[in-house]
Amino acid sequence: MALIEIRGLTKKFGSVTAVQDLNLSVDAGEFLTLLGPSGCGKTTILRMVAGLEMPDSGEIRIGGTTVFSSRQGISVSAGKRGIGLVFQSYALWPHMTVRQNVAFGLEIQKVPAEEMNRQVDDALDYMRLKGLGDRYPQQMSGGQQQRVALARMLVTRPKIFLMDEPLSNLDAKLRLEMRAEIKRLHREAGATTIYVTHDQTEALTLSTRVAIMRKGVLVQASPPREIYRRPESVFVADFIGSPTINLIPGRIVGSGDGLLFQGEALSLSAPGLRAPDGAEVTAAIRPEEIRIVEEENGGAVPGEVYAVLPAGSETIVQVRRKDTIFHVRVMGETVLDAGDRVFLSFSPDSVCYFDHHQGTLIGVAGAPDGRT
Amino acid sequence: MSPRLRRWGLKLRQPHVILGLLLLLVLIGLVLVPFLQLIHDTLVYQEADLRLNRSAEPGAWTFFHYKRVFASALSRNVFYQPLLNSLATALATSFTAMLLGGLMAWLVVRTDMPFKKTLSLFAVTPYVLPSYTLALAWLDFFKNERIGGATGFFSFLFGVSPPDWLAYGFVPIVVTLSLHYYPFTYLLVSGALSSLDSHLEESGEVLGASRIRILRKITFPLVLPALISSFILTFSRAVGTFGTPYFLGAPVRYFTLSTTIYTSIINRTPAMAYIGALVLILISMVIIYLNQKVIGEKSFVTIAGKGLRRQLTPLGPWRWPAFTFVAALISLAVFIPLLLMLWQTLMLYPNDYSLGNLTLHYWLGKSQAAVAEGESGILRNALILGAAWNSIRLSVLVALVTGLMGILIGYAVVRGRKTRLAALIEQGSFLPYLIPSIAFGAIYLALFSRPLGPLPPLYGSFLLVVLVCVAKNLPFSARSGISSMMQVAGELEEAGMMAGAGWLRRFRRIILPLTLTGSLSGFILAFISAMRELSLIILLITPKTRTLTTMTFRYVEQGYSQFADAIILLIVILVVGGESLARRIGKSEMI
Numbered sequence: 001m002a003l004i005e006i007r008g009l010t011k012k013f014g015s016v017t018a019v020q021d022l023n024l025s026v027d028a029g030e031f032l033t034l035l036g037p038s039g040c041g042k043t044t045i046l047r048m049v050a051g052l053e054m055p056d057s058g059e060i061r062i063g064g065t066t067v068f069s070s071r072q073g074i075s076v077s078a079g080k081r082g083i084g085l086v087f088q089s090y091a092l093w094p095h096m097t098v099r100q101n102v103a104f105g106l107e108i109q110k111v112p113a114e115e116m117n118r119q120v121d122d123a124l125d126y127m128r129l130k131g132l133g134d135r136y137p138q139q140m141s142g143g144q145q146q147r148v149a150l151a152r153m154l155v156t157r158p159k160i161f162l163m164d165e166p167l168s169n170l171d172a173k174l175r176l177e178m179r180a181e182i183k184r185l186h187r188e189a190g191a192t193t194i195y196v197t198h199d200q201t202e203a204l205t206l207s208t209r210v211a212i213m214r215k216g217v218l219v220q221a222s223p224p225r226e227i228y229r230r231p232e233s234v235f236v237a238d239f240i241g242s243p244t245i246n247l248i249p250g251r252i253v254g255s256g257d258g259l260l261f262q263g264e265a266l267s268l269s270a271p272g273l274r275a276p277d278g279a280e281v282t283a284a285i286r287p288e289e290i291r292i293v294e295e296e297n298g299g300a301v302p303g304e305v306y307a308v309l310p311a312g313s314e315t316i317v318q319v320r321r322k323d324t325i326f327h328v329r330v331m332g333e334t335v336l337d338a339g340d341r342v343f344l345s346f347s348p349d350s351v352c353y354f355d356h357h358q359g360t361l362i363g364v365a366g367a368p369d370g371r372t
Numbered sequence: 373m374s375p376r377l378r379r380w381g382l383k384l385r386q387p388h389v390i391l392g393l394l395l396l397l398v399l400i401g402l403v404l405v406p407f408l409q410l411i412h413d414t415l416v417y418q419e420a421d422l423r424l425n426r427s428a429e430p431g432a433w434t435f436f437h438y439k440r441v442f443a444s445a446l447s448r449n450v451f452y453q454p455l456l457n458s459l460a461t462a463l464a465t466s467f468t469a470m471l472l473g474g475l476m477a478w479l480v481v482r483t484d485m486p487f488k489k490t491l492s493l494f495a496v497t498p499y500v501l502p503s504y505t506l507a508l509a510w511l512d513f514f515k516n517e518r519i520g521g522a523t524g525f526f527s528f529l530f531g532v533s534p535p536d537w538l539a540y541g542f543v544p545i546v547v548t549l550s551l552h553y554y555p556f557t558y559l560l561v562s563g564a565l566s567s568l569d570s571h572l573e574e575s576g577e578v579l580g581a582s583r584i585r586i587l588r589k590i591t592f593p594l595v596l597p598a599l600i601s602s603f604i605l606t607f608s609r610a611v612g613t614f615g616t617p618y619f620l621g622a623p624v625r626y627f628t629l630s631t632t633i634y635t636s637i638i639n640r641t642p643a644m645a646y647i648g649a650l651v652l653i654l655i656s657m658v659i660i661y662l663n664q665k666v667i668g669e670k671s672f673v674t675i676a677g678k679g680l681r682r683q684l685t686p687l688g689p690w691r692w693p694a695f696t697f698v699a700a701l702i703s704l705a706v707f708i709p710l711l712l713m714l715w716q717t718l719m720l721y722p723n724d725y726s727l728g729n730l731t732l733h734y735w736l737g738k739s740q741a742a743v744a745e746g747e748s749g750i751l752r753n754a755l756i757l758g759a760a761w762n763s764i765r766l767s768v769l770v771a772l773v774t775g776l777m778g779i780l781i782g783y784a785v786v787r788g789r790k791t792r793l794a795a796l797i798e799q800g801s802f803l804p805y806l807i808p809s810i811a812f813g814a815i816y817l818a819l820f821s822r823p824l825g826p827l828p829p830l831y832g833s834f835l836l837v838v839l840v841c842v843a844k845n846l847p848f849s850a851r852s853g854i855s856s857m858m859q860v861a862g863e864l865e866e867a868g869m870m871a872g873a874g875w876l877r878r879f880r881r882i883i884l885p886l887t888l889t890g891s892l893s894g895f896i897l898a899f900i901s902a903m904r905e906l907s908l909i910i911l912l913i914t915p916k917t918r919t920l921t922t923m924t925f926r927y928v929e930q931g932y933s934q935f936a937d938a939i940i941l942l943i944v945i946l947v948v949g950g951e952s953l954a955r956r957i958g959k960s961e962m963i
Contacts, residue, residue, distance in 0.1 A: 084870065104873070
């Protein structure tokens with residue numbers, strides 16, 4: 001049975017629906033990330049699981065115990081759910097030293113002084129904060145404050161970690177370092193983690209499963225690779241990946257196994273796809289699935305370089321063909337320049353096809369069962 | 373139980389909701405119930421009315437009191453004339469105070485007048501002093517033979533006693549109140565002037581307008597809302613003030629509504645006092661409403677982040693005259709009166725200004741049968757020391773209780789943001805602001821002079837004096853509590869919830885330490901206002917609960933100006949000490 005079970009959870013703020021009928025289960029040991037643009041309700045979900053926000057309806061169970069149920073009138077208070085939470089702002093108490101901050105939870109559990117000191121020391125050591133216990137939070141750097149917040153959460157040994165955009169206030173370099181720290185924490189402590197972020201790289205690198213939210217609705221919850229390779233809707237395909245996926249409108253021609261995708265900018269065979277003849281679809285191709293070649297062979301189509309955006313380890317090349325601009329990811333540097341005439345070579349495999357009107361996934365080309 | 377009810381049950385269990393409901397009850401008890409009692413008392417016969425009307429049945433409903441106040445042979449003397457006097461003094465005071473304060477603000481903020489820093493430091497001091505300080509100083513200077521005791525400094529200097537119109541009544545009331553209230557306008561207008569975007573004026577200059585024209589056409593209209601607002605607020609305070617019109621008006625039977633309320637209570641016709649109080653409250657409400665309208669419609673967005681480098685208007689040959697004017701004003705409002713009062717307290721026999729007459733008797737002297745009916749100096753006088761102890765006890769208690777109430781209100785309002793309960797508490801805590809002090813005292817007298825259910829009457833107890841001061845201070849403490857609570861991010865408390873801390877522990881360990889520094893200046897202001905309070909508590913004080921201010925009142929009535937002045941100076945020392953402490957802590961708002 002899942003460790004955390006959420007059924008029919010709904011929360012409105014005034015006339016705005018923050019979370020709409022959410023159903024989600026999280027297994028023990030999972031690292032689930034709630035990912036979505038700001039205002040999509042992901043933080044609200046976290047706060048409802050923590051017990052800081054009262055849902056309007058629905059049910060939350062943790063380890064088989066109902067901690068919230070609107071029907072039964074149950075709401076277990078935040079401190080009694082066995083949950084640790086790291087806030088986006090860290091929420092360190094400015095009038096307490098680091099040591100007092102970390103010890104607070106143990107104090108409430110009435111842990112004897114000696115034992116408490118040992119546990120606080122352990123937590124500080126673990127977060128590499130040895131010797132900083134007597135400082136006040138304001139006297140520390142952002143990264144150190146983050147470690148204190150993590151130490152404060154760890155010290156009471158909760159079964160579940162909740163983290164609300166914990167890295168968003170750090171600079172890029174520290175963020176990378178703390179990302180590794182959090183991954184280590186999850187592996188070593190083995191605690192089930194729900195992590196909120198709007199940074200998709202963070203989500204894809206940290207999680208065992210990513211749940212994508214849109215306007216209060218859960219759109220897809222899958223392992224990162226599946227989210228990237230097999231998005232269930234155009235929204236997810238478009239949201240994940242940087243630069244964004246190339247979306248090309250067109251229609252399906254033919255029947256049986258030899259289907260053909262026909263768009264204004266290009267035509268592709270769609271092996272393994274099952275769709276009716278004449279269906280209007282959107283083909284989605286990742287920028288790294290397109291190659292730039294210098295001569296026309298094997299179905300490559302001509303285009304003109306529109307812009308070249310080098311970024312060190314890779315270069316994004318925008319190529320215009322007819323009225324469509326394709327994003328192409330090229331490893332390393334390129335000698336191309338705007339205005340150059342090039343040819344684009346498409347591999348028919350791993351192209352995702354979506355229903356043009358509904359935005360739902362029809363299938364992924366090249367996979368016998370439509371799966372990669 | 374239906375799910376709907378269950379959900380309500382869950383919502384009700386949140387601490388800010390429970391606290392909010394409790395606070396609502398407290399507000400109802402402190403403000404609404406006394407107010408309704410006051411209205412009730414104006415509509416029924418009381419025991420005392422048997423003297424006036426033999427057929428009266430105590431407790432029966434009647435319009436008797438209203439007829440007596442509004443439409444009887446007495447009406448002119450007990451209502452219409454005092455009403456007219458109140459309006460006249462308040463109007464003249466607000467107008468004079470607005471002119472003085474506005475001019476001073478402009479000179480200090482926007483011109484190159486010399487010694488601006490020093491002057492601005494003292495500019496608000498008059499407002500910190502008890503409002504009737506100047507009235508007592510005025511009496512020390514202008515007193516004539518009309519009331520008992522020695523005549524003032526004026527007769528000593530010129531050998532003639534000043535005429536009644538100069539010594540008592542309209543003129544001195546307006547002058548002393550204006551000098552007390554001008555800091556109001558000064559603060560509001562200098563605030564508006566310093567936040568004014570100077571580009572607005574500079575663009576006028578670029579277009580070739582003259583300085584005077586810019587002042588008239590651009591600056592003046594932009595600060596007009598602040599001016600009107602200060603006029604209205606000064607009016608609302610002046611119309612309800614008690615000490616000054618009583619000290620300066622009573623000797624010539626020049627009564628205002630506030631002094632009529634007091635005398636009606638003394639004459640045991642409380643219902644008439646209560647009707648007077650209702651009229652005062654009505655006037656106050658109209659005024660506050662007008663103010664809201666003015667602020668709502670006429671406030672310009674003139675505040676810009678930049679524009680700090682301001683062009684000062686050169687006064688040219690007027691620099692020193694301007695300085696002299698402002699310095700003289702401040703001297704007249706603060707230093708000369710205080711020095712005169714100090715001198716008075718050092719004279720063994722009144723009206724003898726020779727050096728040989730100087731003494732510390734009224735401060736430190738032992739009882740002498742020949743002087744002041746044997747009363748000893750104030751620092752030796754058990755009665756006065758008792759009153760001083762009461763004053764300090766009262767001020768400290770009021771500061772602590774209002775401070776705590778403020779934080780609790782802040783908590784309930786900020787945590788319950790956007791709920792109806794929070795809005796109700798925020799508005800409810802503002803209500804005492806609408807009720808003039810003397811009327812507020814009357815309301816408490818109406819409710820607490822009788823037993824309340826199983827409780828004995830609170831009248832005569834120290835607790836009642838504390839309660840009335842706490843209630844009257846609520847608007848300020850609530851505002852300061854709300855703003856300091858806003859500074860404490862909700863997540864800081866939620867982090868405590870996650871750690872499993874219950875509400876009391878979160879409040880004690882997290883909320884209180886974090887809001888305390890923000891509320892400290894609020895504490896000190898409550899301390900000051902309780903220390904100098906007279907209008908609010910004069911009706912509720914009994915010999916047992918005397919404070920310094922009511923002792924002053926007693927000594928003035930008995931004609932012992934030395935004692936009265938000495939006590940005032942004692943209050944001034946305590947209040948100025950408190951104020952400079954508040955100023956050091958900073959962020960102190962004087963309004």
